[in-house]
Amino acid sequence: MMQFTETLPSQQLHQTTKQPCQNFIPMNPNQTHRTRPWPGFPAPNNKALGTFGDANCMEQLLVRCANAIESNDATLSQQILWVLNNIAPSDGDSNQRLTCGFLRALIARAAKTGTCKMLTAALSNSNITIQTHKFSIIELASFVDLTPWHRFGFTAANAAILEAIEGYSTVHIVDLSLTHCMQIPTLIDAMAGKSDSPPLVKLTIAGATEDVPPMLDLSYDELGVKLVNFARSRNIILEFSVIPSTSSDGFSSLIEHLKIQTLAHEALIINCHMMLHYIPEEVTTPTTPFSFEDSTPRAIFLKQIRSLNPTLVVLVDEDADFTSTNLVCRLRSAFNYLWIPYDIVDTFLPKGSKQRQWYEADICWKIENVIAQEGSHRMERLEPRGRWVQRMRNTGFRGVGFGDDIVGEVKGMLDEHAAGWGLKKEEDDLVLTWKGHNVVFATAWVPANLI
Incomplete structure (x- = not known):
């Protein structure tokens, strides 16, 4: 009921290259150039748009705009935004749609901080509100199955979990998942098929209150009833618990519950x-070496998890760095990572489809959170694989590699999707790639004192 598999045709890859950005190039006075109006902004004094169509140039324009907004230079900000508005339509190619997402986020940042009154006026006159979708279970299961973005982690994690729980009559799974337990039905299926006497499964989740996409249109209690019924249909007893706990305080309520119940x-x-990565953490400045101090929220969370002496910890996340307090650093990092989902969507979803709108609205939410928000409101603080590996080792975990059987399962799953997806091993870890670029990593850990 909650498991969908869709085989997608292979697509011919196109090469994404970045060319040096050219300066503003004056146009021939006799040449006409069709421009789109920008609400509330007069046309800039510069006579031309020039050639700004490549990704590198768009990135540089966004950086210049961000610097202008941060320095409260309204004139320069509006001129660059006027250019961006004309070269990055919301229905353009993948680079244009990506840039449009950042353009909207920069306007939202200016409006929130009040640094440029003209930009605030533009916000009220422009249709830049992000409309994220609330999914039904069936919609979300189908949505998640569209690409390996989540399925990669599900497949690797489930295979590692099945190996770790062999011989146990009771399995307690603490599921901290962005996808609202969409991984669990496939894991239950695998448990049911692996043994004549499957274990009792206790499933505990954090009932987070943050509205982070993808969002679900039913309560966790209702979700729990559906999961229990699904498990029963596979002859597995499932006990479902929801602990009100959020990432903002490092899931402290969940940790306290586990100390008592485990x-x-x-x-x-x-x-x-x-x-x-929703647990607060950031790098103070771009030049400051990253610190793994024991007092940071993520370090505290991992230490508490280690104190529970878990059988296995699986950590799957996106391989990027959005932790800098410097806006331009975050913008560059996000721009050079989030082109991937825009590029991917062109291979399997037609323009105008509802799923494409939902997919890109979620990306735009992420962009706006990274660019427009600060403090506790800025929740998207991704860290690259290398940092998480070092965190886990510093906390007393050691990595366990994914065996050939698991690698084979992941490769089989990737074969169901469009060409362009790849898999590589880095030390003990698996990394999902798109056209050679790291997308998502999967790691598995056990307490270091276990043999």
Whole structure:
């Protein structure tokens, strides 16, 4: 009921290259250039738009605009935004749509901070509000199955979990997942098919209150009833618990619950799927070396998880760095990572489809959160794989590699999707790639004192 598999045709890859950005090039006075109006902004004094169609140039324009907004230079800001508005339509190619998302985020930032009154006026006159979709379970399951973005982590994690729980009669799974337990039905299916006497499964989730896409249109209690019924249909007893706990305080309520409820004889699995980067953490300046101090929220969370002596910890997340307090650093990092989902969507979803609108609205939400928000409102604080690996080692975990059987399962899953997806191993970890660029990593850990 909640598991969908869609085989997508291979697509011919197109090469994405970045060319040096050219300066503003004056146009021939006799040449006409059709421009789109920008609400509330007069046309800039510069006579021309020039040639700005490549990704590198768009990135440089966004950086210049961000610097102008941060320095409260309204004149320069509006001129660059006028150019961006004309070269980055919301219905253009993947680079244009990506740039449009950043353009909207910069306007939203200016409006929130009040640095440029003219930009605030533009916000009220422009249709830049992000309309994220609330999914039904069936919609979300189908949506997640469209690409390997989530399925990669599901497949690798489930295979590692099945190996770790062998011989246990009770399995306690703590599911910290961005996708609202969409991984669990496939895991239950695998458990049911692996043994004549599957274990009792205790599933605990954090009932987070943050509105982070993708969002679900039913409560976690209702979701729990559906999961329990699904497990029963596979002859597995599932106990479902929701603990009100959020990432903003490092899931402290969940940790306290686990300290009381976790039993010595059961396998404790901590499954972290694209959720830990919502625990607050940031780099103070671009030049400051990153620190893994014991007092940081993420370090505290991992230390508390380690104190529970879990059977296995699986950590899956996006391989990028959005932690800098410097706006331009975040913008560059996000721009050079988030082109990937825009490029991907062109291979399998037609323009105008509802799923494409939902997909790109979620990306725009992420862009706006990275660019327009600060403090506790800025939740998207991705860290690259290398940092998470070092965090886990510093906390007393050691990595366990993914065996050939698991690698084979992941490759089989990738074969169901469009060409362009790839898989590579980095030390003990698996990394999903798109056209050779790192997208998502999967790691598995056990307490370092376990042999």
